[in-house]
Amino acid sequence: MRNGLMGYLVLAVIAASLFYPALFIGQAHAQSSGQLFTVDLLCPIGNPARQQWCSIIQKSLQQVGINAQLTYAPFSTLIAHLLGPQSTWNESFSQGGYDIAFIGLYNSNPLINPARWLYGSLSTFPPGINFEHFNNTQENQLALQFVSQPGGNWTAWAQFYENEAKILPAIPVAYPDAFDLVAPQVHGMSPKWQSVDLQAQYLTGMSSVVLAVPDTIPDTSATPNYFAGSVYYDQEYSYQIYSPLIALNPSTAQLVPSIATNWSTPDGGHTWYITIRNNARFSDGEPVTVNDVIYSIWSNMNPEFASATYGEWINVLGTNVTFTWLNGTTTVLDNPPTYQICYPQVKYTSGSVTAINSTTIKIQLGFCGGRAYGIFPEEELTGLFIVPMHIWESVPPSELKSSPMITGTGSITVTLPNGTVETVYGPVGSGPYMWTQNSFDKTADAITLVKNPFFWNATALESQGLYQVNQFTVQGILQKDTAIADLKSGSVQIVDFNYYPTIERASGEFTNQPWVKIVDYGPG
Known part of the structure; x- marks a missing residue:
């Protein structure tokens, strides 16, 4: 598929097959014979439900004369094609491209943030602030309106998704x-x-x-x-291992204390003070400290870690962020301002994360020239899982993916603050x-x-x-x-x-x- 008209025909077939698969397949079979063109479909291994949809849509396309080639691939292969060089987007699968990919966007929080970026990596992301490969001025402004209002501007949220369906019909979003x-x-x-x-x-x-x-x-x-x-599937066990900074009540979906016992803002949401509990310990017995919380934010914002929430934290804290640890030393992250929701129309201020004392952290937002970020802390802090700095800092970010904390195989030894040596066999959380x-x-x-x-x-x-x-x-x-x-x-x-x-x-x-x-x- 290398033509816009062909693309709209494919989308029409997909839309019909999603909602009326049996009826549409029958009609399409009567309308078409021969092959109009070829499309490459990418479907993930390890998701039977999505594979069934892939097969249904492939057959629907074939019924109207489109040569739909379906490839099942690991998630890593899908991401390599989806986030590959722009020059390959419209190439065939064998050339590193794709026409239709069946991936899932999900959010573990009750808020679905249209400003959210997934798979934040400076080495793979093209410019844009909303979705992969997508940058649109009108959508940028709606996303900005959503996150600028305390609790979220839900009128802007609805308008964002309505416009997205019109502007970018190649990325339909369904919520089954x-x-x-x-x-x-x-x-x-x-x-x-x-x-x-x-x-x-x-x-x-x-x-x-x-x-x-x-x-x-x-x-x-x-x-x-x-x-x-x-x-998605690894979250099923990692959510049991790590405690978020703030939790959601499973019955009401309201914010409740977790590692943080209190959070407050004296200025309408630009500055936040977070109090952490003094009785939380990691599973190795070491206490959870303010440094662990700061380190967890820092690792999410450090592009070397390739955090899935990298872009979102950049939106909240800005491009130049100072981290002040409990001993008074500082670390500065200065990230290029390519991917923020306000840039270049509004310059970001410098955000900061500071240990005030052993139980209090001050977070100064750098969002959009100093304005409040309306869905903070709901969006970020419920998804901020606290990692043990005393273990993580012993592993270079480039080696993390092959470490026991991710793979669950092998072991590493870590010297604890008290001088004892600990053997780590997998992820350690609180x-x-x-x-x-x-x-x-x-x-x-x-x-x-x-x-x-x-x-x-x-x-x-x-x-x-x-x-x-x-x-x-x-x-x-x-x-x-x-x-x-x-x-x-x-x-x-x-x-x-x-x-x-x-x-x-x-x-x-x-x-x-x-x-x-x-x-x-x-x-x-």
Whole structure:
């Protein structure tokens, strides 16, 4: 496909097949014969639901005479093609390009921020501020309006997506229902959750829970981000290991304390004071400090770490940010101003993150010439997972992707502040569950976590009858039939929704089955 008119024809076929696949395929078959042109479709390995959609759309295109070539590829290959040099975008797959790619945009927070960037890397990103390869003045202004109003300007948000569908029809966005198939003995999965936010400490009814996901675990192919920010399935276990700075109540989706016990602004949102708790410890027993929080922000903003939230933090804090550690020393990150939402119309001020004392951090926003960032802290601080500086600083960023903190294999030794030597076998966090030397079973393609004995919120949860799950396992099962059979036999308790293209398909198969219930989270 190398022609705009052809592109619109393809989009028409895709749109119809998404919403009326059976009806449209029949009509298209009657209308067409022969081949009009060729398109290259890229579909990810490890997502049965998306693979089913890929197949449906491929057949729909073929029915109208389009030679649709479907390639299944690892996520890393998809990203290499999607974020490759602009000169290859309209080339064939074999030449490094693509015509249609089936990827997912998701957000773990209740806010969907149109200013958000994914896969922030200075080495791969073209200019633009909204979506991959997309820069539009009108959309930039709407995104700016959204994030400038406290709580978000939702009129601008709606207008942004309405305009995007008109301006850039090649990137349709659909929000299907998110749901899980769950053993009836498991309780506590709130309708407020998105599947990516599954929190095992709130589950009740069983002491051991296995979640089946359609991917290889762990998937380290996409980005060396510490909570696997670009790999949906890895978040299912990393969310249990790390504590966010601020959490979301699983029943109400409201902000609640986590590592931070209090957050306040004296000037309408330009300056924030964050108080961290003094009883939080990592799973190795070391205390969580203000330096760990500062380091976690710094690593998200350092392009060497290739954080999935790099661009978003640049939007919040600006291009020139000073980090002041507890001992008074400073580190400055000076990032090129190519990717910010205001630049070049409005210059960024210099933001800062400062340790005021052992429990207080001051965050000075550098957003858009000093104005408040309306969805801070909801958007950033609920997604800021605190990493142990005493471990991370011992590994160069370039080696992080191959380290045990990401791969879960091998080990490294770290000298703790008190002089003792620690052996690290996997990611270390302050969340409810922890990685052990035996967590990763490569043969079974499974990661099993156990309770973190130092979890700061254990007593409070247990007093409410929660935190009953002693062992939580995420198991990669690529075949849908195998996952369902394991759920029926009792060896799996939760099946991820990505095995099914729609909740209607799953409901039709499992209604009135005594060994399964469908937990519907609504549009995701």
